[in-house]
Amino acid sequence: MKLSNETLKFVFMTILLLSLSHAAQTKAYVVELNYDDKNVSIGNIAVMPVYGFTNSGGDYRLDVVSFDDKILYTMQFAFPLKMDASLPPPDAFDEQGKQISFPNDTLGEIVLTKSFVLLYVPYFVNAMEIRIYDSSGTVKARKTVVQFADTCGNAICEAHESYESCRGDCRSGSPDDYCDSVKDGTCDPDCTTESDTDCAAPGANKTGISLPANVDPLMLAGAAILVLAAFLYYAFRMAGKSDNLYN
Numbered sequence: 335m336k337l338s339n340e341t342l343k344f345v346f347m348t349i350l351l352l353s354l355s356h357a358a359q360t361k362a363y364v365v366e367l368n369y370d371d372k373n374v375s376i377g378n379i380a381v382m383p384v385y386g387f388t389n390s391g392g393d394y395r396l397d398v399v400s401f402d403d404k405i406l407y408t409m410q411f412a413f414p415l416k417m418d419a420s421l422p423p424p425d426a427f428d429e430q431g432k433q434i435s436f437p438n439d440t441l442g443e444i445v446l447t448k449s450f451v452l453l454y455v456p457y458f459v460n461a462m463e464i465r466i467y468d469s470s471g472t473v474k475a476r477k478t479v480v481q482f483a484d485t486c487g488n489a490i491c492e493a494h495e496s497y498e499s500c501r502g503d504c505r506s507g508s509p510d511d512y513c514d515s516v517k518d519g520t521c522d523p524d525c526t527t528e529s530d531t532d533c534a535a536p537g538a539n540k541t542g543i544s545l546p547a548n549v550d551p552l553m554l555a556g557a558a559i560l561v562l563a564a565f566l567y568y569a570f571r572m573a574g575k576s577d578n579l580y581n
Contacts, residue, residue: 359383359384359385360383360384360385360456360457361381361382361383361384361456361457362381362382362383362384362387362454362455362456362457363379363380363381363398363453363454363455363456363457363461363464363479363482364378364379364380364381364382364384364452364453364454364455365379365396365452365453365454365455365464366378366379366450366451366452367411367413367450367451367452367453367466367475368448368449368450369413369415369448369449369450369451370447370448371447371448373474374394374466374468374474374475375475376464376466376475376476376477377450379464379477379479379482381457381482384454386454387409387454387455387456388409388411388452388453388454388455389409390410390411390412391410391411391412392410392411392412392413393410393412393468393469394410394411394412394413394466394467394468394469394474395408395409395410395411395466395467395468396408396409396410396411396453396455396464396465396466396467397464397465397467398455398456398458398461398463398464398479399461399462399463399464399465400458400460400461400462401460401462401483401485401492401493406458406460406461407455407456407458409453409455411451411453412451413449413450413451414446414449414451415445415446415449416443416444416445416446417443417444417446418443418444422435422436457482459483459484459485460483460485460488461479461482461483462478462479462480462483462494463476463477463478463479463480464476464477464479480493480494481494485500485503486499486500486502486503487500487502487503488503489502489503490503491503491504491505491508491510495510496510496511496512497510497512497514497516498512498514499512506518506520506522507520507521507522507523507532508522509523509524510524511524512524513525513526513529513530514530515529515530515531516530517531517532518532519532519535520532521533521535
């Protein structure tokens, strides 16, 4: 079957538009914020592709904060706290429910004490937290977004990473709130003696660094005392020589 030029053009434009619409999507936090008589709380937060970010303006401020406490993104927003209460009377509608007249009189506005808003905020791989401020700069709410972070591979063992989740950043035996129990000569400070056999070795400590098995910690302490005594003896002798020079 031979397709006409118009049909081919339509198919081509459809594919092009679908491709452009897909390419326009970008990753974002979808943040649910609740307002209850001047109290603000953060509800659900999700990460998903969106076609654009919220840019509404208002008295409240949202900050996306990184692990090193730097602001990655900031925006102003407002809660919808006013509702138009203009309701047409019943005789403004016909029997089928279609409005047939539009009176000018209104009932004014209703001020709400409860409200909510959904914000579309740019996603950051190194974001730690979302904070909400009022117009005076007071923190009204904050919530972690660590569960969405993707910092594995930056050569830093971040607070949300461990040897289990990111071996490229967190070495075995590092203090990362995860007991890896790897037999590597290093006592994992997150392990007990029973869960990590390296911790039962002579000279092992809970700092993430294990002393050689043939080194006695008491011997090391004694050697340190001897070095300190030798230094003090040398210092006193030099001080005595200085006094003799000036006498």
